[in-house]
Amino acid sequence: MFSTAARALASRSLPRAPSILPPSRSMLTVSRLSPSVAELTLDKAPANTLSLEMALAFSAAVSEIEADPSVTALLLRSSSTKIFSAGLDISEMSGPEPARLADFWRAIQGTYLSLYSSRLATVACIEGHAPAGGCLLSLMADYRIMTGGGPRIGLNETALGIAAPYWLKDMFVETVGRRNAELALLKGTLFTGEEALAVGLVDEVLPLEEVYPRAKEEVLKLARIPAKGRAETKRLLRGAAVDELLAGREADVAWFTEFVLEEGTQKGIKAYLDSLKKK
Numbered sequence: 001m002f003s004t005a006a007r008a009l010a011s012r013s014l015p016r017a018p019s020i021l022p023p024s025r026s027m028l029t030v031s032r033l034s035p036s037v038a039e040l041t042l043d044k045a046p047a048n049t050l051s052l053e054m055a056l057a058f059s060a061a062v063s064e065i066e067a068d069p070s071v072t073a074l075l076l077r078s079s080s081t082k083i084f085s086a087g088l089d090i091s092e093m094s095g096p097e098p099a100r101l102a103d104f105w106r107a108i109q110g111t112y113l114s115l116y117s118s119r120l121a122t123v124a125c126i127e128g129h130a131p132a133g134g135c136l137l138s139l140m141a142d143y144r145i146m147t148g149g150g151p152r153i154g155l156n157e158t159a160l161g162i163a164a165p166y167w168l169k170d171m172f173v174e175t176v177g178r179r180n181a182e183l184a185l186l187k188g189t190l191f192t193g194e195e196a197l198a199v200g201l202v203d204e205v206l207p208l209e210e211v212y213p214r215a216k217e218e219v220l221k222l223a224r225i226p227a228k229g230r231a232e233t234k235r236l237l238r239g240a241a242v243d244e245l246l247a248g249r250e251a252d253v254a255w256f257t258e259f260v261l262e263e264g265t266q267k268g269i270k271a272y273l274d275s276l277k278k279k
């Protein structure tokens with residue numbers, strides 16, 4: 001776990017405009033890079049995991065940004081250069097109370113529905129690790145820029161004894177192609193930036209110090225593309241996938257909760273969580 005000092009070192013001092021979110025959503029900050037470009041920073045120590053509250057705050061933040069017609073683009077980043085997001089908060093799935101588990105999954109679906117269907121041009125600035133749900137957050141963006149060398153990205157669900165939901169699997173297949181997706185999903189592969197670039201999982205790989213400046217440059221460029229045509233093109237590309245989940249949301253909740261509550265799954269999740277804590 002990061003100490004406060006280590007976290008301060010790991011996080012650059014961000015030139016932030018005053019947050020436009022109420023303090024109750026302090027796991028995230030929203031600022032402006034320009035009058036038309038918002039920056040959404042994940043800021044939940046130690047690993048930006050998606051708990052129920054974090055997932056709800058994320059979708060609410062995206063909706064609030066979208067509600068402002070002057071905003072045409074969004075940069076998604078982490079306040080830590082070590083971890084973009086460690087994915088779903090595994091403790092939500094370990095010995096869960098069934099009603100909360102179902103709400104948790106609805107909130108995770110909500111993160112997907114909010115960002116993947118967004119009218120905004122979106123860029124993910126992936127400076128640190130992005131496993132599983134962290135990869136999900138970045139896959140929902142239009143463009144991904146990642147640090148080379150150290151951090152890993154990918155869908156490692158099988159390593160935990162679980163499976164990526166179909167809508168995440170589909171987004172992954174769309175991005176890296178069927179065969180690359182099969183190989184990676186079945187093994188639970190976590191890629192370095194360079195490996196991710198080779199399969200098309202990210203669009204650019206750079207040294208750490210260049211990732212954020214380049215992501216800013218790209219999002220400011222994307223913000224200049226006529227908004228209406230871009231939004232309609234995104235709808236044409238992604239609308240069917242979003243509509244499919246909207247139509248089958250509760251069936252997906254039932255699939256998730258049944259799988260997670262099963263005894264064998266619980267054993268695997270607990271063992272994985274314990275191994276993380278013992279590190």
Ligand SMILES: CC/C=C\CC/C=C/CC(=O)SCCNC(=O)CCNC(=O)[C@H](O)C(C)(C)COP(=O)(O)OP(=O)(O)OC[C@H]1O[C@@H](n2cnc3c(N)ncnc32)[C@H](O)[C@@H]1OP(=O)(O)O
Pocket residue numbers: 001002046047049082083085086087088089090091129131132133134156157160162163164165255256259260276277278279
């Ligand atoms: C059938 C359908 C069922 C389910 C489908 C659901 C889909 C799930 C997708 C997911 O997202 S599952 C989560 C998958 N995530 C991971 O496997 C990542 C686990 N974390 C790591 O590998 C590492 O933390 C890291 C490589 C991201 C970073 O390593 P490092 O910098 O060394 O940090 P620490 O490991 O010390 O972590 C700091 C702190 O945070 C806790 N933590 C990390 N990840 C999670 C997590 N996903 N959930 C809960 N807690 C997490 C970790 O235990 C440490 O806590 P301490 O209290 O020990 O400091």
